[in-house]
Amino acid sequence: MVLCALCCVSAVSDRGALSTCNYSHNVTFFYNLVGKKISERWSTRDSVVIGVGLTVCVIVVLANLMVMLAILKNRRFHFPIYYLLANMAAADLFAGVAYANLMLNTGPWTRTLTKEQWYIRGALIDISLTASIANLLAVAVERHQTIISMQLHSNMTKRRVALLIVCIWAAGIFMGLVPSTFWNCECDLDDCSTVAPLYSRRFLIFWAVFNLVTFFIMVAIYTRIFIYVKCQSQYTSAHTTENRHNQMIINLMKTISMVLGAFVICWTPGLMVLLMDGLLGKASKANNYEKFCLVIAECNSLVNPIIYSLRDEDMRRTFKWILCCLCRGDEGQQRQLSPVKVDSPQLEVCLGYRAETDG
Template sequence: MATESSVWNTCNYNHNVTFFYDLVGKNISVGWTPRDSVVIGLGLTLCVIVVLANLMVMVAILLNRRFHFPIYYLLGNMAAADLFAGVAYANLMLNTGPWTRMLTKEQWYIRGALIDISLTASVANLLAVAVERHQTIITMQLHSNMTKRRVVLLIVCIWVTAIIMGLVPSTFWNCECDLEDCSTVAPLYSRRFLIFWAVLNLLTFFIMVAVYTRIFIYVRYQSRSMSQHTSEMRHNQTVVNLMKTISMVLGAFVICWTPGLMTLLLDGLLGKASHANSYEKYCLVIAECNSLVNPIIYSLRDDEMRRTFKWILCCLCQRGAHQQREPSTVEINSPLPEETLGFVQKSAAQALCKTQDTNDKDGWTDPRV
């Protein structure tokens, strides 16, 4: 009995990926079915859309000076995390099914690490946004006084943390030395690591929801104590509009990622008894859809973001048609405090491009001037 226990606890570094899949009873497809081909085709198409949509958000924030504030830099970093998630999911699509048998353990760990990094970066960004909004709104400010250097340092810390969390399973917290601890969803991962990771993320969700709840209660109380004809009321309404947008982003993130995290938690706690393999793919698809939801929320909630999107698409179409006109960099003069968030009058994309050519001022001209 002691000999059997000793053999069982010996590290299994020489075994391949297939050994661990067979150990937990997770089947690897032998060949491609028409259904698998359709799923991968749709998945890769979704990844392309996710990458392009979030790239547009990042370009819009870079070009439009009205978005040159800490809160928008963090939202831009959120778009970068969503773009990274699209790349990670595409890599997963290209290394799944029968292709899984051809993966080395290093390649398998990289495949999982990319997903872990994208989720950790998204959660850390949301937490940073929540702290930034709490600091500015409670102190009755529209934007944080955080310098660009501090914002860059914060963004770097977010990605360093995400990379470290992604590398943890491959470096030391796996089940290669404890086969009883192998996960059924991710056969080389330790079930204890999945419990830790899922609980940490779910706890972060609850903290962010609590922070935003406190902010909304505070803003609502301040709104009732102000006259509707004061500049403070207009300022407060602008804050509320941005808070609604950020809350929609947070809500979409929680809705899309909670099923996946609960699946990992159940798998970590129950193992094979959780039957997580029967529905984990659906949870992963829902989680990936979150990376596409955020650009949609930005375009529906923020008129200024929508105008910038139209300008970018307009200029790309004109450049693709080999027209002589070259779009210049978008630089918008800083607006009044209550207008800083970009909730301004709508303007057609063609008018925006035409304005760029007929004005020699810095950046766009305010349509109300």
């Protein structure tokens, strides 16, 4: 991922060095250049959109924070695949923060942004998307290696998982910095995007194609895994124990596949709009679809916690345990609940203790 980006960045940097750059232009200049209108005052529609958007952002942050807390508290989730899912929740949480920042720096407020602030606004979205994609790819590879050996969980050490997570976020930060540092249109005004006026259209083409190809690779990996598991299940149909083990693998795979499917469905329209903008420029009329695609992409960060709660009984029980303890609100009682008992069964521990104290 990083090497491919470096090659493209190097080519653009060499070409940009031959052009005359004028860094004195402000954000408004680039918006006027591509014909993207900046609202002068807040309309009722804009206020409603901002209000709903910020509300969704708060829900996204809280929901994914609960997923991370559930994985931390429940020992049944202390395996590499769940650590990666917790990191996915962290990426979704970060996305909620990024969207909130976008909401608070859009509309008439766009005129007040410096170029550095505008680049930061876009970089936060790029980082969250890259981290999510890299994390899903890591999950796909981990599941492929694990299931081919017919294991439920891999033998990857916590240290290696931590290193992998660090690499995922390093890749996200790198890709977030590329447009502001190397690959923008400040030295080539004819290359400015209509969706993101300071971004290079060539960067949007690379960004969209790279992510769409990654989607295809992940779908291919999961398709191969499902075919392999199905074939193995036919051979082990006579063994009850192996059947149960295979069913656990299939259930986990279905959950992860739903997460991947939701991600692809929510992000593909936005990536297609970026690709159209990069290829056609103003003729694509990409600005007409930009906000709708952004809303769909934002919804993806809210979908994953719902999938976890519907598909995983242990995760659902842990959610109930957390909500139960939060609603009770008695710190003294919470201290008497040992965190190591959260794994079996959570809700009964909390409710049982409350019934005992009430009696």
